[in-house]
Amino acid sequence: MDDLSQTQLQELYYYMKLTRSLEGRLEFLFKQGKIVGGLYSSLGQEAESIAAAYALEDGDWLGPGIRNLGALLVRGVSPKEMLLQYMAKADGPCRGKDTTTHFTDPVRGLVGPISPLGTMICVMSGVALSFKLRREPQVALTFIGEGATRTGAAHEGTNLAAVQGSPLVLIAEDNGWAFATRTHEEVANTNLVDMAEGYGVPGVQVDGNDALAVYAAAKEAVDRARGGGGMSIIEVKTYRMKGHAQHDAQKYVPPEELELWRARDPIDRYISYLTAESLATESEIAEMDKRIEAELDQAVSEAEASPMPDPVSALSGTYADAPPAELWAREL
Amino acid sequence: MDDLSQTQLQELYYYMKLTRSLEGRLEFLFKQGKIVGGLYSSLGQEAESIAAAYALEDGDWLGPGIRNLGALLVRGVSPKEMLLQYMAKADGPCRGKDTTTHFTDPVRGLVGPISPLGTMICVMSGVALSFKLRREPQVALTFIGEGATRTGAAHEGTNLAAVQGSPLVLIAEDNGWAFATRTHEEVANTNLVDMAEGYGVPGVQVDGNDALAVYAAAKEAVDRARGGGGMSIIEVKTYRMKGHAQHDAQKYVPPEELELWRARDPIDRYISYLTAESLATESEIAEMDKRIEAELDQAVSEAEASPMPDPVSALSGTYADAPPAELWAREL
Amino acid sequence: MTVTGVAAAQAAGEQETIDEKKAVTYLEAIREGLWEEMEADESVFILGEDIARYGGAFKLTDGFLDHFGADRVIDTPISEAAIVGAAIGASHRGLKPVCEMQFIDFIAPAFDMLVNFAAKSRYRTQIGAQIVVRGPCGGGGRGGPFHSQNVESYFLNVAGIKMVAPATAYDAKGLIKAAIRDPDPVLYFEHKFLYRRVKEVLPDEDYVVAIGSARIAREGGGLTIVTFGQMVHKSLEAAEKISAEDGAEVEVIDLRSLNPMDDETIIGSVRKTGRCLIVHEAPRTGGIAGEITARINELCFEWLDAPVRRVTGPDTPVPFSPPLEDYFLVQVDDIVKASRWLLAY
């Protein structure tokens, strides 16, 4: 990769491994009953999420989906924040009012998704529009699952960004499944990239388990957007190695398919690349792994020690001013 | 045209001219204050609407837009019905409760649109799905303006039909304008047909002012759908010769553009074809025109004489059973 | 909580001894109702996200694909507007589609299709839309702001739509059947907290629960509580507590049907007790309690010995964290407290 230094290439590994380890911790905590609500995994998809986000620069904005925890880590979210969020703690980014990647932070340029799929593209098209209207050289990047591309909101948001020439990069993630529905049951043409032409924007399809291929495509699209070239669509082909969420044992997935994709694991593949190209030694990698585990040990213990929210705080925050809920009481 | 007899080719003319004359009458009545609400015109677009509908057979279903009056005439709606509807009469298809092409008739296989655009595709995808599920050899056909293709509903409905392989033919009408917004302001790629590939369905672009080209494309798509080949998209390039509705003086339209398209008038063009190919003589055409005017004279006078609805009927019909509104009264 | 199950079974003329083995859950009751209607009428079919291969997020339609085949059990793309729209189209062709919203919150993208297409169809064109849209609603499951909502009030001002919300297995089955047979669009709200928590033995014969009829879940002369869904169970618990501790008897009306509403049963009870408390889970402002209060006011103002009161969620989204969600949700003690206030008025 020409434009990535050795340090950066190692950092890419760091984020991928950090993501996988953090999700491992989350799974462990889930089994211990310490995670509240549903838990979603990006196992097997870490590369695309992280490499795409890695193409952004300071001041750019990111709108993740629920499986883009890795992208958030790249953009400065700490593992502890994610743990606090999933554990529904008072000091989590949502103060316990929402979960997963659903938080917004204008300082770091993050927009939290809502559960209704597709809506994020509309909102990120507005973020991108604001850059264009203000003639600011910033870029917005967001993700959409192949299933979610079928929502009306995804269409409207994609088209608005396309026709406005807004600096938006859309990563369309085909991970084979939308819950328990296969890609070809969601869309007759499973090459999502083919929708780009209809929208009149450049599109490219890349191997989502190849971090560097994703990075290259994302970088090109981000640069184009920053240069006034408008929106792009990047389809990444990858695979969801876990069920839809922890509660889904993915019995409907043929084991051969999982095996096939296990052999294509993006992290294993990236390690091979780093070592083959002498970009990192095995001991450097082991060192990073150790550092990650230490970081996570600390994050987990801090998060566990963190308090749950004060029940009464449920009432506040709906409106900026005189929130009716704060005046509300069950008695008259 | 191989598969159309001389009689049929003359009939195509009849419907185009009938549509234009009926719309002329409507405009005249509008100026007399006899039309209620907005009045929409398909002037200049008669060919695509009529030729597409002409490709259907008995038992097929049609879902028109507001500018597809011609398609309705082909499918057996009488001028008088349309007049009653626009005049908000009690005996109109909607009993005065709704207007324009907004009426539904399962006997004739008609679904009335609602104003929120794009929704019709979802509903027609369900009509088409019902044919598929029941293994009935029928076909559904519907229209969408280039502007309306940008709604979420249009996307969802198109995709559902495509992925289900339902027998739906979608006529995407690019008439240059969506109200006062140009096609390229609605969609970055103004070749709507290019969205077909993303949906994984056959698509074709035809000259919408060439009735026979539209007929041929529609026939092919209808036959394919009937044969189990699923959905198709046909883009017709045409032009809206009037403003969005009667109240719109279309000041924003460059006069040269109107002139250009006036020269491409689909009816003039069709007359030249009929006469050049000796499919109809000038006197036969004049004869048809005379018949149309006589028909319309009678329809207009009957419609004018028809009563307005009984005010109290406003309360009934919301539900099939014990409608709350019928029990409703302003006093306790 | 099977207490209610018993009560309902009794009300339905069942024997008092319940064979626990024969008892079915609320979820199974919906499933049975759907299954039987599909067996009985081949124009009934179901469509939604992950309902076929997976059997639905809550496994409610597990086994339907195998039994009824892919022509009647359809996995759709993530396209709620198209799901509802296609159902309307199929209904115009004489079919009777039942749509699943994976969570009822996801009815929002289909709002336009429901409010403008389905609801207004019969009025405008004399041709109705015989569709059912069902899905899990309600809080208590740590689902956060988008998997916990109660959406009835979004549709209460929409003429042309019916809405039902069962609280018992008996009603769950009877109402899904009624909804499927109803010629107009029916929204069917199933409270996910009840799915596996209420259970009862159901009649062997085919039965429906008429849309528009409420049920007196508990008789009493001191106060009327009007409620539905999950809140029926909390209200019954509150009533028992008041009976035991205060000796007052609270009548609990389970609305079952939110539109049309059974004015007669409500009014009959309020005329008897002179006091009324309305309990719902959704936020207060714009909640269905307002409509009920207005009707009581119009139809039995003279009988009121105290203001009609409401115990509801606060005017906020549904929060995620357990202490917050529990605080948001109406609890038994909230109902007890408001009931005592009314009884003492």
Next chain:
Amino acid sequence: MTVTGVAAAQAAGEQETIDEKKAVTYLEAIREGLWEEMEADESVFILGEDIARYGGAFKLTDGFLDHFGADRVIDTPISEAAIVGAAIGASHRGLKPVCEMQFIDFIAPAFDMLVNFAAKSRYRTQIGAQIVVRGPCGGGGRGGPFHSQNVESYFLNVAGIKMVAPATAYDAKGLIKAAIRDPDPVLYFEHKFLYRRVKEVLPDEDYVVAIGSARIAREGGGLTIVTFGQMVHKSLEAAEKISAEDGAEVEVIDLRSLNPMDDETIIGSVRKTGRCLIVHEAPRTGGIAGEITARINELCFEWLDAPVRRVTGPDTPVPFSPPLEDYFLVQVDDIVKASRWLLAY
């Protein structure tokens, strides 16, 4: 109908002599408010269908494109969800977007974006969505079922959304300004029947009308009418008729703000009159009258000398044909009749 205009102008401290030439219509007032806010704050921009080149279906933004340029006046595709979504995104970046729905009926496809994204944003993330969504509502224009609706009740149970509905030019201007400056999402309902029918002279200085404050449009001691929008004018006409014919004085409260609601003004009046009639144009069931009735019941039950009543549209869509629409719409005589019933109670 300029009677109200005068009243509002007086309330605002204007001179009593109105220079008809200086008077502006309700539509112009909205336009002025929008224009002035765009002049004063360059983070304000507008987007919607046909608002730039054409100047909006009702010409409300005519001339804006020329003056403010294509970066602040944006013609969008027909994509209401994207319009509202993009507004939310832009607001997160510090801009203050004002979205036009060509008719407020077309807010339905944006329902999900509003209810789930905009409304819940601040509560979930502490970051609000400072957006305004405005559009023409209401009947009387022969618009039929899809160009005549009043949609406030679809959103009344949605915590996180504010709603305003001016009845006068003064309030139209003051409320659009307040809405734009408000840090939370505001739905702004402009009654299209009033666009060119009400007129008044507006103050020269900048002013806002606070969201959440009602206005006493007419004072009286015999009966309180609570209403808003177009119905304010019909209620005032009814009040004048009753004053002339019966000698009773009806107080008319123009809510202006539907959420939050000005409980204090309502309660103050009802405590004074002991009788209350609520008038709205939307259908009855699930209409805002229910919420108002519940609040009156909770906050001044003891003062009520008669049941709270409502005069509303029936539970149907809005029909198209003139005799039908006129029958659907609340007329002055309906209000007079219900008022007399209450006065005689």
